[in-house]
Amino acid sequence: MDLFLSQALNGLVYGILxxxxxxxxxxxxxxxxxxxxxxxxxxxxxxxxxxxxxxxTGSFWLAMLLAPIPVGLVAAAIEMFFLRRLYRRDxxxxxxxxxxxxxxxxxxxxxxxxxxxxAIDEPPSLQNSIEFLGGFYPSYRxxxxxxxxxxxxxxxxxxxxxxxxxxxxxGVDDPASAMGIGLNVPLLLTSxxxxxxxxxxxxxxxxxxxxxxxxxxxxxxxxxxxIVVVVGGLGSLKGAFFGSLLIGMTDTLGRAYLPDMAMxxxxxxxxxxxxxxxxxxxxxxxxx
Amino acid sequence: xxxxxxxxxxxxxRSADPVAYLQYPALAVLLAWPFLFSTYNTGLLTExxxxxxxxxxxxxxxxxxxxxxxxxAAFFGLGAYTTVILSVSFGMSPWTGxxxxxxxxAAAAAVIGFLCIRLKGVGFFxxxxxxxxxxxxxxLKWRSLTGGSDGIGGMQRxxxxxxxxDDPATMYFVALGAFLLSLVxxxxxxxxxxxxxxxGIRDNEVRMRALGYRxxxxxxxxxxxxxxxxxxxxxxxxxxxxxxxxxAMAFGLSGTxxxxxxxxxxxxxxxxxxxxxxxxxxxQIASSYTEHWLSIxxxxxxxxxxxxxxxxxGLLLRLGRRGS
Amino acid sequence: MxxxxxxxxxxxxxxxxxxxxxxxxxxxxxxxxxxxxxxAGKTSLIHQIGGQLQPDSxxxxxxxxxxxxxxxxxxxxxxLARTFQxxxxxxxxxxxxxxxxxxxxxxxxxFDLFRPARRSTELDDRAASLLARFGLDHLAQxxxxxxxxxxxxxxxxxxxxxxxxxxxxxxxxxxxLSPTETKALVGVxxxxxxxxxxxxxxxxxxxxxxxxxxxTVLYYGEVLAEGTPEEVTANARVQEVYLGAxx
Numbered sequence: 001m002d003l004f005l006s007q008a009l010n011g012l013v014y015g016i017l018x019x020x021x022x023x024x025x026x027x028x029x030x031x032x033x034x035x036x037x038x039x040x041x042x043x044x045x046x047x048x049x050x051x052x053x054x055x056x057t058g059s060f061w062l063a064m065l066l067a068p069i070p071v072g073l074v075a076a077a078i079e080m081f082f083l084r085r086l087y088r089r090d091x092x093x094x095x096x097x098x099x100x101x102x103x104x105x106x107x108x109x110x111x112x113x114x115x116x117x118x119a120i121d122e123p124p125s126l127q128n129s130i131e132f133l134g135g136f137y138p139s140y141r142x143x144x145x146x147x148x149x150x151x152x153x154x155x156x157x158x159x160x161x162x163x164x165x166x167x168x169x170x171g172v173d174d175p176a177s178a179m180g181i182g183l184n185v186p187l188l189l190t191s192x193x194x195x196x197x198x199x200x201x202x203x204x205x206x207x208x209x210x211x212x213x214x215x216x217x218x219x220x221x222x223x224x225x226x227i228v229v230v231v232g233g234l235g236s237l238k239g240a241f242f243g244s245l246l247i248g249m250t251d252t253l254g255r256a257y258l259p260d261m262a263m264x265x266x267x268x269x270x271x272x273x274x275x276x277x278x279x280x281x282x283x284x285x286x287x288x
Numbered sequence: 289x290x291x292x293x294x295x296x297x298x299x300x301x302r303s304a305d306p307v308a309y310l311q312y313p314a315l316a317v318l319l320a321w322p323f324l325f326s327t328y329n330t331g332l333l334t335e336x337x338x339x340x341x342x343x344x345x346x347x348x349x350x351x352x353x354x355x356x357x358x359x360x361a362a363f364f365g366l367g368a369y370t371t372v373i374l375s376v377s378f379g380m381s382p383w384t385g386x387x388x389x390x391x392x393x394a395a396a397a398a399v400i401g402f403l404c405i406r407l408k409g410v411g412f413f414x415x416x417x418x419x420x421x422x423x424x425x426x427x428l429k430w431r432s433l434t435g436g437s438d439g440i441g442g443m444q445r446x447x448x449x450x451x452x453x454d455d456p457a458t459m460y461f462v463a464l465g466a467f468l469l470s471l472v473x474x475x476x477x478x479x480x481x482x483x484x485x486x487x488g489i490r491d492n493e494v495r496m497r498a499l500g501y502r503x504x505x506x507x508x509x510x511x512x513x514x515x516x517x518x519x520x521x522x523x524x525x526x527x528x529x530x531x532x533x534x535x536a537m538a539f540g541l542s543g544t545x546x547x548x549x550x551x552x553x554x555x556x557x558x559x560x561x562x563x564x565x566x567x568x569x570x571x572q573i574a575s576s577y578t579e580h581w582l583s584i585x586x587x588x589x590x591x592x593x594x595x596x597x598x599x600x601x602g603l604l605l606r607l608g609r610r611g612s
Numbered sequence: 613m614x615x616x617x618x619x620x621x622x623x624x625x626x627x628x629x630x631x632x633x634x635x636x637x638x639x640x641x642x643x644x645x646x647x648x649x650x651x652a653g654k655t656s657l658i659h660q661i662g663g664q665l666q667p668d669s670x671x672x673x674x675x676x677x678x679x680x681x682x683x684x685x686x687x688x689x690x691x692l693a694r695t696f697q698x699x700x701x702x703x704x705x706x707x708x709x710x711x712x713x714x715x716x717x718x719x720x721x722x723f724d725l726f727r728p729a730r731r732s733t734e735l736d737d738r739a740a741s742l743l744a745r746f747g748l749d750h751l752a753q754x755x756x757x758x759x760x761x762x763x764x765x766x767x768x769x770x771x772x773x774x775x776x777x778x779x780x781x782x783x784x785x786x787x788x789l790s791p792t793e794t795k796a797l798v799g800v801x802x803x804x805x806x807x808x809x810x811x812x813x814x815x816x817x818x819x820x821x822x823x824x825x826x827x828t829v830l831y832y833g834e835v836l837a838e839g840t841p842e843e844v845t846a847n848a849r850v851q852e853v854y855l856g857a858x859x
Contacts, residue, residue, distance in 0.1 A: 035410055082594065089597075091410055092356050096550060097593045099543060103586030111579060219539055223421060230414060263425035270418045275403060278411060473726075481729045485722040488702065488713055495700040498662060500688030500717035500775060509723070 005133060007256045008249065013141045015248020016148030017210070020203030021221055022228040022240040023155055024196025030235020031171045031192050033091045034083065038098040039200055040222030041105035046071045046201025047213040048113050051120050060123035067205045068198035075197025079190045102218060110215045120208025144206055151199075152241055159237050168192065224251065227270045233280025242282060311558075318464055322457035330456045332572055336565045337463040338525045341470045343548040343560035345517030350546075351555030352478050353510040354490030355405070356413050359420030360545045362400070363393040363515035365427060365537025367522030372440050372532040373433060382446040386523035393519020394512055396423075401511030405504055420542055427534040439533025443526065459528060466524050467561075470517055474557055477513065486510055518545075547585070551592055553599025562600050613676060614639045615809045616661070616692075616779045621670035623653075623660060623833075630656040631667065632833040636811075640778070643801075643810045645820050648830035649853065654813045655697060657830070658783050661811070662694045663687045674779065688717065693777035695768045697784050703757025707748060707767055710756050711739035714774030738774065746770045746800060762793030766800060773804070780804070782812035786819055798822055829853070 025039045050067035054060055078101060086094050121127075126140040159165035167188050204217075211217065224247060232243020247266055254262030273280060322330045346360045370389035375382045400419045407415050427434045434440065445453035453459045477483050489496045489503045497503050526532050535541065544567070552563020567585065574581035596603055614637030623631040630653040638644045646654050659665035661672055663684035672679050674690045682690075701710050712729075715738045721727060729735075743749045746766050751759050756767060765785060772780060785801070786794045798819055804810070814820045820827065820841075827844045829836040837847040844850055 033410070035414065082590070085594065092413060093593055093597070095410065095413065096546070097590060099547075100586050100589035100593060103582045103589065107580050107582035107586065110582075223539065226414070227418075260429050263429065264422065267418055267422040267425060271403075271415065271422065274407065274411065274415045274418060278407070476728070477725045479728050479730065480725050481716050481720045481722050481727055481732065482725045484713060484716065484729045491702055492700055494664060494684075495696070496717075497684040498664070498688060498694055498696075499714050499771070500685050501722060502685045506722065509725070513725070 002135060003256075006135065006137060007253055009137060009141065009145075011249035011252035012245065013145050013148075013210070013248075014252050015245040016145055016152075017203055017207050018221075018225055018228050018248050019148060019152060019241055019244035020206070021200050021225040022232070022244050023152075023237060024192075024199045025225050026229040026232065026235055026237065026240040027168065027192055028196045029229060031168065032083070032087075032094070032189055034094045034098065035226070036098045036193075036196070037095060037222065038078070038101040038105065039196070039225065040218030040220070041102045042071050042075060042197040042200035043204040043207070043221050044109060044213075044215070044218040045074065045105060046198075046204030047120070047208050047217060048109050048204075049201070050205030050208060051113070051118055051213050054120060060120070063120070064202065064205050068201040071201030071204075072194040072198030076190050076194035079193035083193070084186065084189070106215055106218065113213075113215075115215055117212050117214040119212050120205065122209045140209055144210075147206065151202075155237060164188075164191075224266065227266050229280075231269055231273045231280060233282040236280065236282050239280050239282030243280070246281075315468075322460050327456045330460050332568065334456070334460045334463045334528060335525075336568050337460075337467040338521050338528060339545070339548065339564040339568060340561035341467055341521035341524070342518055342545050343552065343564040344470060344474055344557050345514045345521065346545050346549050347554055347557055347560040348474055348477065348517070349510050349514040350549055351553075351557075351560070352483060352486050352490065353507060355507065355510065356409075356546070357404075357416040357511075357514075358413050358539075358542050358546060359400075359416035359418075360514075360518050361537050361539070361541035362416075362420035362423045363397055363518035364522035364525070364541065364545070365423065365532075365534075366393045366396055367519030367524075368526040368532045368536040369427065369434060369440075369522075370519075371523040371526040372443050376440055376443050377433075382443060382527050383448075386520075386527060389523035389526075390516055390519045393522065394516035397515020397518075398508065398512045401508050401515070405507040405511060417539070417542070420537065421539065424534060424537045424539070427537050434534075437534060439531060439535075441531040443530040445527060445530060453527065463524060463528070466520065470520065471557060471561070474517065478557065482506070482509070547589055549599075551589060551599055553601030553603075556599075556601045559599050559601025562604075566600060613637070614642075615675055616811065617671075617673040617676075618661065619671040619673070621657070621660060621667050621672070623656060623665065623667045629833050631660065631670075634670070634830070634833070634835055636828055636835070636838065638779070638809045638811050640807045640809050642825045643812070643823050644826045644828065645824040646811065646813045646828050646830055647815070647817075647820055648836070651832070652830040653833040654830055655783055656833075658694065658781050658811070658813060662692065662781055688775065688777075691776075691778035692781070693772040693775055693779070694781035695772050695783060695785060697787060699761075699764050699768055701756040701764060701767060701771070704755055706753050707756050707759065708736075708739050708743065708752040710767060711742055711770050711774050712736060714771040715739055715742075718775035742770050742774055745803075762789055762796065765789060765793070765797060769797070769800060777808070779809045779811070782810065782814075784813050784815060786814065786816055794819060 021039065021043055025036060028034055028036050046067050049070055050063035053063040053066050082097055083094055086097060122140040126143050128139055129136040130139045130142065132142060159168060171185065171188055228243040228247045229240060231247060232239030232241070250265050250269070251262055254265050321333055342360065342364050346357060349355045349357055367389035370392045371382060371385035374380045374385035374388055404412055404415045404419070428437055445459065447453065448458070448462065451458040453462060485496065485501050485506050489501060489506055493503050522536060525536065548563035548567050549560040550563070551566055552561065553559030570584055570588070571581050574584050592599055616638040618634060618636050621631050621634045634657060636644065646657065648654055656665060660667045663682060663686070667680070674687065674692060677690070679687050679690060702713070705713070712735045715735050716722060716729070719738060720732060720735055740749065740752070743752055746769070748763060748767060748770065751763060756764065759767070769785065786797055789797060794816065801823060824841050826839065827841055828838045829844060829850050831853055836853060837844050837850050839847070
């Protein structure tokens with residue numbers, strides 16, 4: 001396959017992985033105003049739990065299915081027992097809280113799984129490369145791309161076309177009045193946090209064959225995801241989607257063609273958006 | 289953040305502050321330390337003093353200015369890199385490198401601060417993080433200057449008036465001097481008319497501007513001075529280690545400095561210094577007994593945010609009042 | 613020409629116009645009161661003059677110089693001071709420190725990083741004499757948050773005066789005060805320097821007529837009438853708007 005084309009596909013795949021992480025991060029920010037610094041930890045936790053499920057059952061699919069559940073529960077617990085008590089305080093207190101949790105999670109995974117770089121194998125059915133656009137491309141990556149698009153579509157349907165989604169949108173637009181019209185805001189916040197966490201956990205599992213599984217993965221993915229949500233627009237699913245593809249492409253193509261400039265490109269994008277378009281490219285909520 | 293900080297001017301009259309009574313005994317212990325304890329412990333305390341300066345530098349911005357930065361490592365790292373690069377690659381004295389590091393950090397803080405102070409709250413927090421990451425990637429990628437991910441080593445500790453800093457005790461006293469100088473200067477700053485303006489702007493910017501205070505100029509000065517002291521501590525850290533790597537500029541270090549401030553109690557200067565000590569001691573002691581020092585730090589941090597927002601210093605104040 | 617001059621000010625939030633072609637002029641020594649029903653755009657007007665809000669068009673002049681491009685701090689430097697509808701004191705600071713912080717903006721050196729704030733006798737003297745004038749000196753060391761609401765409103769005024777302004781904007785200085793406290797505050801406003809230009813919003817008609825040299829009636833962002841208290845009372849349109857409102 002043409003090198004450029006395969007790099008572009010890699011960029012899309014990386015972008016779609018970022019999206020799985022950024023979607024939750026963005027909705028959590030939109031609703032709760034919290035930059036969840038433990039979101040990378042959810043990703044990492046999902047990856048490790050997925051690895052264990054796979055080692056025990058031998059099934060990648062079971063890992064994908066089961067690993068997000070405990071991660072979602074942990075996220076729900078953090079929201080219910082900790083974050084919720086801080087909603088009346090400065091939002092930065094909540095950010096600091098999630099930062100504290102990221103330490104605990106790092107220790108947790110190092111204790112249970114050690115400090116080595118591990119990997120999740122692709123499911124056997126997707127270990128080959130298939131012919132695609134006149135060349136060969138790993139079938140797992142193509143499947144991942146398709147899966148990510150499917151998740152994006154499902155999320156979009158939920159947010160745009162269900163009652164729960166309408167509540168989320170109302171909450172992002174104006175949390176105070178959403179509470180005023182009698183929405184069950186605590187439940188909404190807990191579910192968003194839990195779902196965002198589970199989605200991050202899922203992303204950790206499916207990213208396993210590509211990024212590996214190791215302690216430190218949390219920060220590795222948190223920072224790009226964080227750039228995605230700021231660039232795309234905090235609180236916007238659409239922003240998270242296009243932001244992910246944009247950052248995924250920029251980063252991957254940058255590493256391939258401008259290896260010395262790649263990191264700068266994404267950070268400069270972040271700074272430019274924060275300064276000149278704080279609502280993001282597709283955003284509705286302002287970072288305040 | 290600001291509302292819960294212990295800083296008030298009325299409530300901090302020296303005589304009413306029980307912690308103030310501890311400062312002279314504490315100073316005596318610090319002065320006698322190298323004669324009482326092992327070389328190893330002296331090294332640990334040297335490191336504590338260096339990070340205490342970094343934590344106090346962030347406290348000026350965060351505790352007194354209400355501007356929570358996640359990029360303090362950028363200025364710490366600039367100080368460290370400048371010191372090592374000038375001394376190893378350009379053959380200057382580490383002292384000159386250190387001085388230049390302070391200037392470079394302050395200048396960078398003035399430029400970056402000019403952009404960052406336009407945003408508030410979470411926006412400010414994210415922008416400082418973004419700039420720090422930008423400098424971090426520069427440290428990683430500009431290999432010819434910075435040595436990339438390996439960093440630069442091989443810096444010899446200099447001599448001072450005939451005393452070689454190779455001697456741990458001498459190194460320690462240099463760090464102690466730097467710490468005390470920073471503490472005295474920063475205390476002067478927060479107690480000055482400028483300091484009062486900074487706190488007023490933290491608590492009510494609209495009101496302070498209506499009174500005629502140039503809020504942005506006041507904040508920019510805080511950002512610059514904060515960067516200056518962060519660079520001061522970074523340069524000293526480089527001299528102490530004889531080595532610098534991108535870790536000195538990393539996300540994790542910014543977080544650690546922030547953690548020290550919250551742990552110790554923002555808005556008190558001494559508090560964040562105590563926070564630095566507790567953090568490094570917990571790391572040192574806990575990591576020799578258990579693998580789980582990160583969890584211990586995380587739990588203490590979570591507890592501080594949840595229940596002791598005024599940190600260890602606030603706790604000491606409360607205990608002291610109850611005792612007297 | 614007035615010390616404070618406003619020409620053709622306009623401000624809209626989306627489709628909601630809060631200020632429509634408002635002009636007024638306040639010379640030195642005059643007490644000019646703005647009245648109008650809720651939602652007339654009174655506070656928005658004060659915010660635009662103070663610099664807290666940017667008008668869409670129109671000019672604001674202090675002593676003949678256009679100040680539209682200046683922020684609130686720049687206008688304060690030209691001698692404009694204001695109070696807010698809600699108290700904006702620093703509750704943990706003492707009464708004395710609140711006033712000193714106000715005086716420091718103009719007479720201190722806020723950019724001197726090493727001059728201890730506590731040891732400025734000049735600022736302390738200024739604060740003390742201002743507090744004495746307001747009869748608040750016995751409360752000087754009390755935290756501002758602990759004194760009565762009536763005293764807080766007076767303190768608010770004292771802080772605004774601490775920079776010795778030439779123009780004073782007051783946004784409902786008597787709101788929430790008891791009749792006795794209101795009377796005391798009116799006395800204080802009467803006793804202010806003769807050459808001070810005062811522009812104030814007020815709801816209490818008794819206060820309005822006991823203080824005003826001149827009145828502007830705002831109605832949905834527009835000047836409905838302007839004149840001496842007698843002229844405004846006699847104005848037919850004003851009576852229509854305020855019918856039953858007790859004017």
